[in-house]
Amino acid sequence: MTTEIILAGFGGQGILFTGKVLAYCGLMAGKELSWLPSYGPEMRGGTANCSVCISDEPIGSPLVANPDILIAMNGPSYNKFIGTVKPGGLVLVDSSIVDEACTRDDITYVAIPATDMASESGMNGSANMILMGRMLVESGLFDMDVVKKAMEKCIPPKRANLIEVNMKAVQMGAASK
Amino acid sequence: MxxxxxxxxxxxxxxxxxxxxxxxxxxxxxxxxxxxxxxxxxxxxxxxxxxxxxxxxxxxxxxxxxxxxxxxxxxxxxxxxxxxxxxxxxxxxxxxxxxxxxxxxxxxxxxxxxxxxxxxxxxxxxxxxxxxxxxxxxxxxxxxxxxxxxxxxxxxxxxxxxxxxxxxxxxxxxxxxxxxxxxxxxxxxxxxxHKNGRKHHIINSLFLDAPLLEAxxxxxxxxxxxxxxxETDAELYMCDGAEIVVAAYGATARVAKSAVTKARAEGIKAGLFRPKTLWPFPVKEINQACKDAKCILDVEMSMGQMIYDVKLATECRIPVEFYGRTGGVIPTPAEVYDEIKKLTGGAQ
Structure with a gap:
């Protein structure tokens, strides 16, 4: 089985990092994986997205055209990708930022105010992890101990305090269901 | 990494x-x-x-x-x-x-x-x-x-x-x-x-004596x-009995592989020829890949460059069609699959 994921939002929201954590989750779980960033002339405040594939078999195209899972963290990204999600797919949006209403009834649509939840808990900038946490519960893709291991791989030891903060945000997202 | x-x-x-x-x-x-x-x-x-x-x-x-x-x-x-x-x-x-x-x-x-x-x-x-x-x-x-x-x-x-x-x-x-x-x-x-321990070694690309340069x-x-x-090398994927062989290299070959896998699942006899060396071009390998082929589909992220090597290597015995995107656009597996389907008329 192959799970294809697109993560999209503003540059600076941690889109590429979230994708990297998911890719490392795949590695920790012994799966095949690929991570491909959009690398246009992007910068903080511009748009950023990445494709992540997690599979039991070798991965063909690493560029995801029709995702099983979409995490959209701003309006332009939501509008760009919502039409591409496979029927039966899972879509998560940050409703603190995305105003658009869902126009599809053939997908599972989850809207959580991740940015507000993060700032209310003093974890500014962790909306990405909250959304990932919720996505993991909705999809059953990886267990929390796998996520923890992946996080330890993605964050350098000298910034180890961030592992705890990120894991707290992931748990908060998971508990929001 | x-x-x-x-x-x-x-x-x-x-x-x-x-x-x-x-x-x-x-x-x-x-x-x-x-x-x-x-x-x-x-x-x-x-x-x-x-x-x-x-x-x-x-x-x-x-x-x-x-x-x-x-x-x-x-x-x-x-x-x-x-x-x-x-x-x-x-x-x-x-x-x-x-x-x-x-x-x-x-x-x-x-x-x-x-x-x-x-x-x-x-x-x-x-x-x-x-x-x-x-x-x-x-x-x-x-x-x-x-x-x-x-x-x-x-x-x-x-x-x-x-x-x-x-x-x-x-x-x-x-x-x-x-x-x-x-x-x-x-x-x-x-x-x-070498402190004059041997004759000079000279690295040079200038040879004014024409016969010497020719030699x-x-x-x-x-x-x-x-x-x-x-030194030729290539990957042959599902080429046994393949009636259409997709020829692609590098990242495009991954896209093509997804398309070929889908085509096979739909009952279309498709295969993939992926050269791993471009010079020397794997002539033997492509002919082996195409021994049952009625058509070759060359797919590239260009307007068609490798296609000439594909035609030369197969001596144009089999029609070679082309699908490409260029300028930085990456073809999708669905696009390549559609081309395969168009050329074969779907499952046999």
Whole structure:
């Protein structure tokens, strides 16, 4: 089985990092994986997205055209990708930022105010992890101990305090269901 | 690890002691990795003032017998063309990496395969070839670097790794070989210090005596003949009984593989021919892949460049159709699948 994921939002929201954590989750779980960033002339405040594939078999195209899972963290990204999600797919949006209403009834649509939840808990900038946490519960893709291991791989030891903060945000997202 | 970083780490493990480059997207992570790691591993990293300077530094370093490398992306590789021709003319081994982007001109920074002609047919002026390797995954990038250094030394010629922005930017799991401790002995030709202990070794590409130059070039073409006989490599995927064979290399081959897998699942007899060496082109291998084929679909991120080698290699016995995207647009598996379906009329 192959799970294809697109993560999209503003540059600076941690889109590429979230994708990297998911890719490392795949590695920790012994799966095949690929991570491909959009690398246009992007910068903080511009748009950023990445494709992540997690599979039991070798991965063909690493560029995801029709995702099983979409995490959209701003309006332009939501509008760009919502039409591409496979029927039966899972879509998560940050409703603190995305105003658009869902126009599809053939997908599972989850809207959580991740940015507000993060700032209310003093974890500014962790909306990405909250959304990932919720996505993991909705999809059953990886267990929390796998996520923890992946996080330890993605964050350098000298910034180890961030592992705890990120894991707290992931748990908060998971508990929001 | 990112493809670009994997290329750099692999080179260090191959005993590459000199890296000269000039930054350009989508290849920059390679130079950045070298800047961080090269010195620690006892080598030299130098950001040159231009691509032309960088390739000539590689020429100089290679002349002394050390393993040397440079990397760039399409517009930068054009600038290196003169130096590559000089290295070929001086029989110098080196590895040159092209992480291709859209062209012509400054083009785009997105992935492309529009430098195929340049790499395989005309990497500079004069009668010469460079060996051209085409990896399609981060792991194969590592394997290609190892092979490139070995073949460069074995045949005393520049070897190019023709990657693209997608392979350079993507992250995949990868395992590295142990660092090499023994490197080939080049003391019979390298121009390094000897305190008048032997005759001079001269590295030169200028031969004003025409018959002498002709003899030099002919000797080189004898080596090329051996390479064509011994060094071709290709992956054949589901080619047994395939009535349509998709021909694609590099990142495009991954897209094509997804399409072929889907076509087979739908009952269409499709296969994939993926050259891993572009020069020498795997003539034997493509003919084996196409022995049951009624049609070949060549897919590239260009307007159609490898297609001429596909037609020549199969001597136009089978119709060769083309599908391509260019300028930095990546074809999707669905697009390639639709082409397969169109050409075969669906399941038989």
């Amino acid at each position: 990112k493809g670009n970083e994997a290329l750099a780490e692999a080179a260090i493990r191959c005993g590459c002691k000199c890296f000269f480059g000039y930054p350009i997207t989508p290849q920059t992570e390679l130079s950045a990795y070298m800047a961080k790691r090269m010195e620690k591993s006892g080598g030299v990293f130098l950001q040159a003032e231009s691509e032309i300077a960088a390739i000539n530094m590689v020429l100089g370093a290679a002349s002394t017998g050390v393993r040397a490398m440079t990397s760039s992306s399409s517009p930068g590789v054009s600038l290196k063309a003169e130096g590559i021709s000089y290295m070929a003319g001086s029989d110098l081994p080196a590895v040159i990496i092209n992480v291709q982007r859209g062209g012509p001109g400054l083009g785009s920074i997105q992935p492309a395969q529009s430098d195929y002609f340049q790499a395989t047919k005309a990497m500079g002026h004069g009668d010469f070839h460079v060996m051209v390797l085409a990896p399609c995954s981060v792991q194969e990038m590592v394997d290609a670097v190892t092979l490139a250094f070995d073949k460069a030394d074995q045949y005393r010629m520049p070897v190019m790794i023709l990657a693209d922005g997608l392979l350079g930017q993507m992250m995949e799991p990868v395992t590295f070989p142990e660092a090499k401790t023994e490197l080939p002995d080049k003391s019979d030709w390298a121009a390094c210090g 030099k070039v002919k000797e080189r073409y004898e080596r090329y003949k051996q390479i064509e006989e011994n």
